[in-house]
Amino acid sequence: MASVSMAALTGDHDVRNYSALKYHTMEERANLMNMMKLSIKVLIQAALSLGRTLDSDFPPLQQFFVVMEHCLKHGLKVKKSFIGQSKSFFGPLELVEKLCPEALDIATSVKNLPELKTAVGRGRAWLYLALMQKKLADYLKVLLDHKHLLSEFYEPDALMMEEEGAVIVGLLVGLNVIDANLCLKGEDLDSQVGVIDFSLYLKDTQNNDDLKQDGGITAVLDQKHYVEELNRHLSCTVGDLQSKIDCLEKTNSKLQEELAAATDRISSLQEEQQQLKQQNELIRERSEKSVEVTKQDTKVELDTYKQSRQGLDEMYTDVWKQLKEEKRIRMELEKELELQIGMKTEMEIAMKLLEKDTHEKQDTLVALRQQLEEVKAINLQMFHKSQNSDSSLQVKKETISSFEGKTHEMLSTMKQMEERLQHAEKAQQVAEEKCNRMKQEFAGKIEAWRQHITQLDSQCSALEKELKSEKEQRQTLQRELHQEKDTTALLKTELQQVEGLKKELRKLQDEKRQLEKICEEQEQALQEMGLHLSQSKLKMEDIKEVNKALKGHTWLKDDEATHCKQCEKEFSISRRKHHCRNCGDIFCNTCSSNELALPSYPKPVRVCDTCHTLLLQRCSSNST
Known part of the structure; x- marks a missing residue:
């Protein structure tokens, strides 16, 4: 009985653990799917608002790839090999090459990238290329259609094996609207850290009508403080980047000084080379003159002094030795010149490398300036919003102050009327008629003030209606702007199609001209053939008549x-x-x-x- 109870307890514990794991995986799938929905929504909205091709530095695009990577990593099996254990999402992506022949270009381009060293980098490069081709959803749908092949890479509870994978593939179809131009750098793709930034998904969810209430103003102020904190963080990052830029400028100045010193050294070496060349030319001239002098001397001595021939031979051998030494010196100088030329080429290569570094640093500076301009634009937008809210608050305060002034005026008039009533009560016996008249006047003034108050209320309501209408007009104008952007994009595509049709027309016209030339040539050939045939017929008739004569x-x-x-x-x-x-x-x-x-x-x-x-x-x- 004890053994049976222990088995039952262990079985219940296993069932509980399995159910907990299953619930945990379900929660992970739901969270990943929600994050994917948010990232795709934010990316499409940002791309449509910008209206341009997205770069790899665009934050919503980076967050999308991070979430996509987490979705593909969910439920991956660990593969064992002789090197060790590996767990990468590039394995199932390689199946697309076999299932869909259109993905061969992506696979070959990813394999041919020399800078990629890890499987994670190859998988990220594959995702970049698929998004640029606008076929990411199609390729992943092909994978989901062959789940028996995916079971080798994923657990049965993985996201790609369940219904959430099909939902994500359906969401990815919306990314075909986006145009992306991504840079594939091996170091960035291999060393990227997949961290999700939730600040991109914090948006203003309240409507414009809620701003009329007191809670809307507090929400605007909270958002203002949040944006100010973000601006502070951005200013800190900008300061760090500026310090880096200063360091780079210092290094650039040092490198430029080194380059100047190197150029001075090269110029000095060139001057020394010229001096050596001049010395070589002088030595050659001297040697030639000495040789000529010795030849003349030998000729004279041969003619005049035949007996002193031996001494002249010794002099000739000495001159020959001097020539050999001068040739040796010349060879050494030529070797030194070759070494100097090699140094010059190395310095030129170093100059080129330094120029490349300076160009890259200038590109980084341009990118940082663009980021600063974007931050400034965001600050200006928030500043304008705060100014609008402050102006609306001031208008409301002015209206309230005007109402308070009017109420004070009404109270003062009421006090004056009460005093008059007291005086009238005292003199009631004397001037009852005057009291009646004053009462009538007082009633008329009260009605006039009431009418004035109702008119002010109606003006306030009219102003509120005008504000609503202006907001609606602004929304309609924004919609019209989006529609105009879409029409301009369609017109651009139609213009491109028209240009393509014009090129095809030009090609067809050229082909028509060529065909007309060929037809003309063939017609001329046919005419010539007709002439030849007529001549041959005449010749045949001549031959027949001659045969008759023969x-x-x-x-x-x-x-x-x-x-x-x-x-x-x-x-x-x-x-x-x-x-x-x-x-x-x-x-x-x-x-x-x-x-x-x-x-x-x-x-x-x-x-x-x-x-x-x-x-x-x-x-x-x-x-x-």
């Missing part, structure tokens, strides 16, 4: 004849083949240059010399 004669083919039948010269490119229209043999141009009209063909035709003589003889005999 009758019994054989018409030799071009391949059968290689030499002229009369002069027996070989045919070539310059010496072409020609048929005799009478006998049908092949001759050269000189042997068949005559033309006669045959009986079958009245026009003059090419005939060889023998046929020409025979035909002439026949014509002469026939004429006799």
Whole structure:
């Protein structure tokens, strides 16, 4: 019995722990989903208010990526390998490459980034690229459609395995409105700390109508104090950044001094190089002069003193040694020049690196100035709001003071009337008629004051109505501004489409011109072909008529004849083949240059010399 009771107790304890864990995971999923809703809402509102492409330094965008990273990390399994245990959300994102071929570009670009060293950095780079392509929701929907593959990476109670994952994917569709231009730096992506800043989601939830009450004024003052504290923190950060900027400027000044010293050193080295070159030239000139002098001396001595030849040979050897030494000195100087040139190149590389550092620091300064301008704009907005609230309070105080003055005036008049009534009671017997008249006048004045008070109340209500109408008009104007922005964006897209259509029209016109040129060329070719065909038909008719004239004669083919039948010269490119229209043999141009009209063909035709003589003889005999 004791063993049974202990088992029951342990079973109940396990069930309680399991239910507590399950409840805890459900709460985590709900909290993450709510945070994702808030971050997407804030990001879309901020992007629409700015109306420009968002950078990686934009705070709502940074918070969105932090919340997205927490959602993808929820319920991840720890994978064991020979290196150790790893737990990163880049593993399930790699599945998109297999499931959706459109994500190949993102995967290859993430793998080709050399600066990324951790799986977390690769996952963040993947999310950045997917958001820039506006396909983050599509890729995550593909993953959720294949939950049997996600079960290898996530626990069954994870956010991506439950219904909350599908809700988040549906919320991500709204981010397709945003245009982002994000910078992928390996150091930033690897070393980023995912901390959620809840101050971005603290907004003015009260309506403008509540400001009319006393609680609205206190809320505005609280917000003013909160903004002032934020401004103080921002001013502290600005002071730190300015101190950093001062340090950077000091380092820049030091580097510039070093650069100036290096440039001075380079100029001095260049001057020394020039001096060395001049010394080399002087040494060369001296050596050449000395060589010429020694040559002249040797010639004279050879001519005059043949006996002293040995001494001259020794002098010549000494001069040769001097030349060798000068050549050695020259080689050493050339080596020193090469070393100086190498130093100069290193200094130029250092100058370029320093210029890059200065450019990067200038970019950081520009970014800091932009942040300062944004902070100033926020301060101005809050200052204007506070001024508006102060002006409204002053107007209300003035109206209250005017009402109080009027009440004091009414009280004073009431006292005066009471005194008059006392005097009238004393003199009632004497002037009852005067009392009646005074009473009537008093009643008329009271009615006039009452009418005046009602008029003031009506004016106040009218002013309140005018304020409401102005607020409504302001809201309508803001809506119209948003609509105009949307229309301008649509018009810009239409303009881009029109420009694309113009480019396509230009391409089509160029293709049309090319096709027209081709058609003209083809028409010319067809005309030429028609002319050739007509000429060939005429030639065929000539050949047929000649064949009729030949009758019994054989018409030799071009391949059968290689030499002229009369002069027996070989045919070539310059010496072409020609048929005799009478006998049908092949001759050269000189042997068949005559033309006669045959009986079958009245026009003059090419005939060889023998046929020409025979035909002439026949014509002469026939004429006799």
